Amino acid sequence: MAHPVENISSIKLAWAVSWSAFWTGFPFKLIVALLLLAGQVHPWEGAGLVTLLVVSVPIDIWAVGLTARTVFLERLGMEVRGPVGVSLWWEGAVLGALVLGSGYYAVGTTVAVGQKIAAAIIARIKNFYPKLPIAEQITLELLLWTIPAAIVLLVFVLVWLHLFGWRVKRFVMTSGQPSSASLLERVRQWDYARVPADPTLVLVSFAGVIVTLTVVFWVLLPVTTPTPHPDYPLPQVEKASKPVKPEELIKKTEANLEKAEAVLAALEKEKSKETKKRKGK
């Protein structure tokens, strides 16, 4: 009988491990990034970035180990005694540096060349169709260079997945052994490995962590806007003290008084009319 590992493609295996490992580690990295942001340190540059990367290493090692173990159990019926995360993470990282590093270069080149070619094609089209509207031109040009760039990127990702999957297979074949458990037991095993077994304890400790982080968060959080946007400053509403112009003021007052007099006269006239009417009756 063929080893179950032989039946799964390297790309599928690597995808199953790395995709879930990414999402497993993500929330923990988010916590670190958020605390950095609340302390007004940018996690995408300088010391903030270094902190985030350093903290990410153990998180990723743990996440890769956990998801690889569950994938082995669920899909391959294999069990690994001993650590998993460190060796897989290490191989994945080296391969990533090599493949995705050169991929970065290749995609960059494709984008640069693609943009030039796209611009040339657009110029050609404009030669015999000068009225090419701008909205159509933008989308056409965008498609012309993003499609080749996306294909190149996809190829490099597939190469990385293929190589990583090959290493993962080697690893599980050399350090794993077939699990003797039934499907039912295996399902329990891998699900309990990913989700803590004692729900009450978990929910209580989860709530505890949330409360603690919330307190830390509100303490760090600045009370007023931390980054007034340079383009849209808060308009300083000036209590403009209007210069007093005596002549105008007098004229205005006189005009107002005249109006008031006219209104008064009109009212009196009306009143006298009414009294006359009543007398007439």
Added chain:
Amino acid sequence: MNAVFQKVYDFVDERIDLKTLEAKMMNEPIKGGSRWAYVFGSCLLFIFIMQAITGMLLMFYYIPSADHAYASTQYIIHEVDYGWFILSYHFWGSSAMVVMVFAHMSQVFLWGAYKKPREMIWLVGLVLFVIVMAFGFTGYLLPWDQRAYWATTVGVEIMDKTPLVGDFLARFLKGGPTPGQMTLSRFFVIHVMILPAALMGLAGLHLFFFRSAGPAGPFRGTPEELKAKTDFFFPRQVWKDIVAIAAVFMAICALAFIEPVQLLEQATPDPGDYHPEPEWYFLFLFQMLRWKIFSGEFGEVLGAVAIPGMFLLLLAALPFIDRNPERNIFKRPIALLSWTVVMIGILVLTVSAILNREFLE
């Protein structure tokens, strides 16, 4: 402590049969076991609750009048303690809601969960989708700055083009010849009363239908495998939901820090050199309308009303057109291809709209 808790529990249980209720809520069996793919609906509920909470906090200070809306929003951002954070959370929460609604729709589409017997869940879901988009549209006007005012002006003009009902709809929303106090009042009422009430009611119906039909479960695997993996809602699915919700919460907070809300100048009926633009999740439609075929009287109706309307109708008819019980997405090539084309189309048009900014004189 535990004894007190037990006493309270027993007291309530004796009166409303809490144990049965709890068992019904938590012991829902999930065919094929818990999955991360099922977290999106719960995330949507969470985001909505947080929008309601932050929205109520904002209403403590916001004044829905053309004279004071702008100033009161500035006051929230610059003076109220943590006001900038609450407003920015609410703002980014609305984007998260739209992203999450697309994710949830994609999940149920790709899993074939709209098929018999879940057609009614899908139909109510579509109405919820329209409500989420309407929340975005009406909320955008409330700060009453140039961006708000002009996006609404353009949006209502587009609505005006709808045959038969367009004129009424536009007049109803505007409440006058030009956007003004009446428009603000109406958008405010729709945003804080009508839509929340509608969403709460329909989300309840959505969940009721969902619980009646039961979760669809994975789209592949032998019956015995699915049975072996079947699990209850509590604790493992609850755990996954909570982790996903925590991640969503943190992502919204992070965005609120990185890009807090800032207002443009107060709205005036003169755009100056400001180019109206809707919120980012409407940009793809906005950009499509710039195409030549969608210019002119007929083209505008086609692009702004007919095509989006037909698309929604097509989605509504989907469970009744696609009656093949096959749920595996890798065995439904047309479904997979359509989904990919729609997603890439939205992405490309959104990026095009951003690139298009440079060409506006």
